[in-house]
Amino acid sequence: MRDVIIIGAGGGGPVVAKELAERGLDVLVLEAGARHANPEQEWSYLENHMNSTLTGKFRVGPSDPTRPGWFRELTKPGSISQVAGVGGTTLHYYGNSPRAMPGVFAGYRGADRNLYDTRFRFPFTYDEMRPYYEWTEATLPVQTAAMGKKEKAFFDSAEAAGLSPLTGKDVTRAGFRPQENAILQPGGNAGKTRDSSQLRYPDATGCTFCGHCFQGCQIPKGAPRNLKARRSTDNSYIPMALTADLYKPGGKAVTLLSDAYVTRIISDRPRFSLGRVARGVEWRDTNTGETHSEEARVVIMAGGCIENPRLWHNSELPDFNGWVGRGLTDHALDWVVGQFPHDVGGTEGAASSSRADFPGYGSIENTANMPAIHANNLSDSNTGIRSLYDNGQANTGSWDGKSGRVYGTELKDMMSDVNRLMAVLILTDDDVEYQNRVDVSQAFTDEHGPVARVRMEKRNRSRRTVRNRNYLTNRAAEILRAGGASKIIRMDWNPVLLHMQSSMRMGDSARNSVLDENCEARAVEGLYIADHSALPNAIGGPNPTLTSQALATRTAEKIFQKHFGGDSWVSRESPVSSINDAVTRAVIQRGI
Template sequence: MVEDSYDAVVVGAGGDGPVTAWKLAEAGLSVLVLEAGPFYGNEQWPRPNEEPGGEASSSPEDLSGDLLDEQFTTREFEMITKLVFGPADHERGFWFRKFPGDGAILQCAGVGGTTLHYTGCHPRAYPASIDEQGHWPIEYADLIPYYQEVEEMCDVTPAPVTAKEELFFRGAADAGWDLIEDLNVTEPGYRPQPNAIRQPDEKLHVDAGYDGDFTYPDVEGDTLALGNIAGNPHPRGAPYEEKSKRASNVSFVPPALRTGNVTIRPNAFVTDVITVTPRGDTPTAIGVEFRDTWSGSVEQVDSDVVVLAAGAIETPRLWLNADLPANEWVGRGLTIHFGDNVMGLWDPDDLDETIGSDTIDQHEGQDIAARFDYPGVGMLQTVGTAPGIGAILGFGASASGFAFQNDTAGEPWDTIGRLAGTELKRLLSDYRRMLQILVVSDDRPHQRNGVTVAPGAADEHGPIPIVNYEPSEGDRQRRDELARIAADILREAGASHVHRSDSPPTALHVHSTMRMGKVVDEACEAYDVNRLFVADHSVLANGVGGANPTNTGQALAARTGEKIVERHF
């Protein structure tokens, strides 16, 4: 049952909102979390996409691993469609956002947010991106205790090695790079990915000869069945909290509910922040207004503190659509880790000589289990995908047009651009002997990039977000440098053909639109509105150097929860 008033309202139950809610609830505060999307794996909503179900959930007893197994099928297209940003009732269509060119915004709605389809990657920011780029009002050292806390909550460990990681490590070592063993990365090199995915059961070791059905309790932890991008309920049969991928719905929602102080209401899209303004004073947030996405009814709830955690697109959209003070940096400074894809193809004899097998089978193991870090430039990651996603990322879109139009003389790749016809068929038919590397650059915040709204383009929740992104020349140079390093690693590992996508901008990691030091202060409280805090990736003052942002976003969200208690309670 949702009350009329709480100590704190958190807008959004994605990757970061549950972390702040847990911190506030641990301090004894009453917390309401409003989430626009559905709540999968909760017995209050046994058919979340077909009917409204209950109103809210306040008990961990509502969480069901069996129900999550039923709802998360891991069928690729079905799950991507289910988790795309939109209402629980998919017959109503997705929530539209405008993004330039051929790019896309990859985000989810629902409790767990985009961590429902993230690949578990949980590295820390590069220290230099916080201490040396001049964007942050805090130091890297301020985040370390929160990193440690989040990593313990999420069971972060080095990813297990399968054939694709072994091949990448061999290529990186032969290219002259060093193995990194420190969590706080200051020099370039390669290492296993720190993943928020529990280690696989020892009985799954290659020499153990396991011949079971990979279900709980026979198998605990990761089953090495690819599918983290599509929910990942593995191991099947496990209780809700024992699922191997530690998305925020699994890692932070249960302990938040166990405090007895947290209520989560899904299907509640917040459309306004309610403020009062004493004469001559700064506005103060006193609650929010939200719309039930099933019934369309509009409700208001009061609170002593409002925390915006709707993500780096919806948080500035909410600010811009609400009657809140103008700030030239609200929605501005967007970073998306301007990326690319570089793919290698091997001859079977060369593979057998290198790794003792004539296939790589990048669909086996954890989706992203190896990485190359280059502070100041960005990172590379091996990408294990099913053929459909791999084809889309690697061959389906390009800023360079079709590959047959492009001259690659003097370049380290054999082809660049969008593949079609015979060449596409040739490479895809050899999918099991391919390795895909994702390029993730350290793009920097520019005020021209970001989120705006326009009254002429609106949905039922108000003007929609219009996203603009144009990389700078420096951003392009860093991406090109990483692409060349990726091609070199693939060549050193023995690839006979290297293809570069030259991918259009895609908002895979989205941050920096409500930046610390510009829109919010060092505690993430808004400069222009008292008792209004931001606790999501939008407050990251830059793209944390190119490292996957989930760990930093959650560490900062935990810190923000503590700061809220210190300042106002």
């Protein structure tokens, strides 16, 4: 029997794995997708090769790209931008690591306290969360982003629009700032040359400004895995989890199995109880089709906002209050693009290094994108094709004309020089709503059982969600206008399920939460969740990964205390950074 089994090696699972490995527990991590052990040999900088949702390296599907991906049923138009594999969706995330808005936590007393999703706050205070943020920020590590052409253009535009800079990690007023990124900032030749021969480690360290964050971070070439620039978990927490015995006294390396799709959580029902106790898991080897099972004292779900509810239902676990899979938030993402008369670095540097925050409404961030993603994003809308039809839904505002898909010669014109495009991603502080949910399909099954069905009612969001989204898109357009954009387009995207939160939410009330205040399932003892689905709300709009990782660190402590008789450590110890020399030596020694 294992001490702990963790289902999923994405943004959250590896955090718990590493933390408990440092405590010496026997941890098994099961990942349904591939293990990308040799990025420099396996990856490219190319959009379709890496990011096609159908055949790309970064898709939700088995390791073998010739086999179909794992289908999820959508009830409305939309797209899902997740990744299966060791590293999960952090394989193509931008590394943006802001903290949550303090206003979404219990006990918040700020003057703007009523602007947030007041029904579904964190069940503990921001002050309680802060040490876990600090621990996680030091481990990754999180650093203030460097500036290039597109960042300077964004800062100048934001200032011209009347915003002022933010200088702290805790956001309590509106303003703009460099991103706090889980990216090692440039050193040596990095960022100073396009000559690849001068960009190998150690001549270059950290981010080389290659402009390919979305295709996975394999730079600097020649660097040990834990010294790759962006801190996706395959570059940070996973290398630590696999070497904890080497760099941490008393530590024990985790066992990591990829291509292992968990199909069932094994549980018992104690006598005289309606609830259950987690005993272990069953999984299927996606290459051989063989099934396996193993028992553990604690089981942790970390398969994400879509797979966790699916696994719960397919395991026939109880859903006493009907909230399993409910309350899905997605930041109601939208996209506002400005076309400038001059180069604003639309494809250069780290994918996103500048942002503006609007407490109570959400955040916006400037992004760099390669051409196909730009074209893709310009062609997605819930409000028809501009100039042809609007589905009765088109919006007008500070942008030019109606929202909608850009198509035909207008698309070709917008795309005629991608470096003249400044693209702003809208991250709405959206509400937890009962209607938005993940359950299982009635029509489709695959080799792992009924597939997940995702329902996001884009046209029926809460009044506050719609208000916030419109507010942010207008502010983004105003910033672009102030910066000199000659043409501004708002897309009004269909749901782009990239930032998903809260489908298995924690909360202080048993009536509307799946998890208690320690992220343990209310209905299944010994079963925890440690990813974005455990978040109680949309965290106010900031990118969710850091907050999930900090929460997962807290959950690891709670598990160690309750099930293994240990003490907490975050308040008493100093974290080991994932770029610490001892970790680097361990990574090299183990050949990771």
